[in-house]
Amino acid sequence: MNPVMKFLHKTGSPAYFYWLSGRIIPWLWVVFAVLTTWGLYQAFFVAPSDYQQGESYRIIYIHVPAAWLSMMIYLMMAIFGAIGLIWRIRIAEILAISSAPIGAAFALIALITGAVWGKPTWGTYWVWDARLTSQLVLFFLYLGVMGLHSAIDEPRKAARAAAMLALVGVVNLPIIHYSVEWWNTLHQGTTIKIIGESKMPSSMLFPLLLMAVATKFYFGAALLSRARNRLLDQDRRRGWVAKSIREQRL
Amino acid sequence: MTPTRKKRLTVVLLILLGVSVAAAIAMTALQENLLYFLSPSEVAEQQMPTGRQFRLGGLVKEGSVNRATDSLKIRFRVTDGLKEVEIHYDDILPDLFREGQGIIAIGSLDNNRVFQADEVLAKHDEEYMAPEVADALQKAGHPRASKDSTSVAPSEYKP
Amino acid sequence: MNAFFSLLKRDLLLAVRSRAEALQPLFFLLVVVTLFPLGLGPGPALLAKIAVGVIWIAALLASTLSLDKLFRADFEDGSLEQFLTSGHSLSLLALAKIIAHWLSTGLPIVLFSPLLAIWLNLPHEALPVLVKSLLLGTPIFSLIGAIGAALTVGLRQGGQLLALLIFPLLIPVLILATGAVSAATDNLESSAYLLWMAAYAVLMLTLAPFACAASLRISLS
Numbered sequence: 077m078n079p080v081m082k083f084l085h086k087t088g089s090p091a092y093f094y095w096l097s098g099r100i101i102p103w104l105w106v107v108f109a110v111l112t113t114w115g116l117y118q119a120f121f122v123a124p125s126d127y128q129q130g131e132s133y134r135i136i137y138i139h140v141p142a143a144w145l146s147m148m149i150y151l152m153m154a155i156f157g158a159i160g161l162i163w164r165i166r167i168a169e170i171l172a173i174s175s176a177p178i179g180a181a182f183a184l185i186a187l188i189t190g191a192v193w194g195k196p197t198w199g200t201y202w203v204w205d206a207r208l209t210s211q212l213v214l215f216f217l218y219l220g221v222m223g224l225h226s227a228i229d230e231p232r233k234a235a236r237a238a239a240m241l242a243l244v245g246v247v248n249l250p251i252i253h254y255s256v257e258w259w260n261t262l263h264q265g266t267t268i269k270i271i272g273e274s275k276m277p278s279s280m281l282f283p284l285l286l287m288a289v290a291t292k293f294y295f296g297a298a299l300l301s302r303a304r305n306r307l308l309d310q311d312r313r314r315g316w317v318a319k320s321i322r323e324q325r326l
Numbered sequence: 327m328t329p330t331r332k333k334r335l336t337v338v339l340l341i342l343l344g345v346s347v348a349a350a351i352a353m354t355a356l357q358e359n360l361l362y363f364l365s366p367s368e369v370a371e372q373q374m375p376t377g378r379q380f381r382l383g384g385l386v387k388e389g390s391v392n393r394a395t396d397s398l399k400i401r402f403r404v405t406d407g408l409k410e411v412e413i414h415y416d417d418i419l420p421d422l423f424r425e426g427q428g429i430i431a432i433g434s435l436d437n438n439r440v441f442q443a444d445e446v447l448a449k450h451d452e453e454y455m456a457p458e459v460a461d462a463l464q465k466a467g468h469p470r471a472s473k474d475s476t477s478v479a480p481s482e483y484k485p
Numbered sequence: 486m487n488a489f490f491s492l493l494k495r496d497l498l499l500a501v502r503s504r505a506e507a508l509q510p511l512f513f514l515l516v517v518v519t520l521f522p523l524g525l526g527p528g529p530a531l532l533a534k535i536a537v538g539v540i541w542i543a544a545l546l547a548s549t550l551s552l553d554k555l556f557r558a559d560f561e562d563g564s565l566e567q568f569l570t571s572g573h574s575l576s577l578l579a580l581a582k583i584i585a586h587w588l589s590t591g592l593p594i595v596l597f598s599p600l601l602a603i604w605l606n607l608p609h610e611a612l613p614v615l616v617k618s619l620l621l622g623t624p625i626f627s628l629i630g631a632i633g634a635a636l637t638v639g640l641r642q643g644g645q646l647l648a649l650l651i652f653p654l655l656i657p658v659l660i661l662a663t664g665a666v667s668a669a670t671d672n673l674e675s676s677a678y679l680l681w682m683a684a685y686a687v688l689m690l691t692l693a694p695f696a697c698a699a700s701l702r703i704s705l706s
Contacts, residue, residue: 161699216653217653217654220649224637237704243696244696245654255656255660259664340691343691344687344690344692348684348688349684355677355680363673374672378672381673432671
C-alpha cells in the first residue's frame, strides 16, 4: 500500500479520526480567535479610510474573506466527495457533506454584506453585478447539495449522492463563473478598460489577508466539529464509540 | 489485455477525445472576435447602415457634453482616440456618466450619421486608495485621481 | 452497441405510442410563452426586447418538466435494476435515454421556435441564431438534466428538487444563448457565443453519460 493510501485509511478510521480531530479543534479555535481579533483591530482602527467611499469600504474585511472562503469550501467539498466516491472512505463523505452548510453560510454572509455595502456605494441594496450574481449562484449550488442530501433517508447513499452533485457542480463552476462575468459585461458595460488596473495599498490589504486566514481556521474548526457530531450520530451503536467511552476518550 | 482493461482504455480514450474536441472548439471561439460593442473607428470602417440597432462604446469626449436646459435631452461625443461619433439621447443618464468616462450606448445611426441612443450604460470605477493618496495624485496631475466618482462597485476589487 | 440502439428505439417508440404525453412539454412551452404577451401587454417593441429570454426560459422549464420522468418509469418497473445487472455499459444506456429524451422533447422545441419568435416579434435577423442556439443548447439541458434526474430518481419530492439541482448548472447555457441572439439582434457577430455553446455541448456529451451512470449506481444502491 502506498503512503498516501495508508494515510487516508488511517485517518479514515472513525475512532482515530474522532480522537485526532478532538485534539486539533481547540487549537484551530485559538488561532482563529487571535487572528480575528488582530485582523478586526487592524481593519477598523489601523487601516486608512478610502478616498471615495470613506468608512463604508471597511465591510470588505468581512465580505471578501467570506466570499473567498465560500468558493474554497465548494472546492474542498468536491475534493472530499471525490475521495469518498473513489476510495469509498466514509470520513471523506462525512467531511464533504459537513462542508456544505458552512459554505452556504459564508456565501450568505458574502451576499448580505454585499447588499449592505451596495446601499451606500451604489444607492441600492442589490445590483446584478457579476460577482454578486456568481455568489448567489454558488449559494444555490450549496442549497442543491444540501437539499439532495436531506431528501435521501439512507445516510451513506445521501452522502454519496450529494458528493456526486458537488463533483458535477465543481466541473461547471468555472463555466458558470465566466459566463456570469460575460453576461454582466454584456448588460452593464464594465468592459471599457482603456485606463487602469485596480490597486490597493498594503495598509488596507494586510487586515484583509489576516481576516482571510482567520476565516480558514474557523472553517477548519467548524468542519471538524460538524464531522465529529455526524460521525458520532451515525455510529452511536458501533463498537468503537462504546470502547472510547470506556477508555474515557470521548 | 483483459476485457476489463480494454474497456477502461476505451473509456479513457473516449473522454480524452471528447475533451480535446471541446478544447479545440473553445480555442476557435477564443479566436473569434467577441464584440460587446463597436468603437467609433469600427463604425466608420464598417459603413454601418442607418436605422440598424447596435451597441456603440467609447469614452465621453471632454468638453463635448451639451445638455438642454428645459428637458432631459443631451448631446455628446464618444471617442476611441481616433474617431468620434455624435450621440443624442433623451432619457435619464446613469449616475456615473461624466466626461472622460467609458460608456456603452445602444441605438442606431440616423440619416445625419448621428447616433440616436435608446439606452446609455456607464462603467464602474475599480479603484481603492486613501484620500491623502488621491489628493497627492491629483496635485501631481495624475489622470486617474481626477475622477470625482462617488460610486464604486462593492464587490469589484482585486487586491 | 446493440443494447444502446434497442434502448433508443424502445424509448422513441414509447414516445410515439403515447403521443399525448410526449407532446406535453411542447404544449407547456407554447402556453408559457403565450402568458407573457398577456401579462405584459402586446406592445411589439417590449415583446421584441424580451423575446429571447422568454423563449429560452420557457424551453428550460419545459425540458425540466419532462426530465423528471426520464428514469422514473424504468425505476418503478424494475428495468433500471436490469440495466445495471445486464453487464452492458450503463453509461451507454444512459446516453441512449438522453438522446431519446432530446429527440422527443428538445427537437420539437427547436422546430417550433420560429413560431414563438414570430409571436414575440423577434427581429428576423436573429431567427437563424435563435434556432442554432436552441439546437446547441437543448441537448445540454438533456445531458445535465439527466444527471439530476438520475440523482433524484425514486425520491418523493423529485420534481422541485430536480429544478433546484439543475437550474444553477444551466445558467451558462441561458447566458450564452441569449447573448448570441441579442448580439444578432444588435447586428454584432454571434459566432463566438455559438462556438462556446458547441464546446460546452461536446464537453457535456463526453462527461454527462459517465456522471449519469455513476449517479444511477448511487441511487440504486
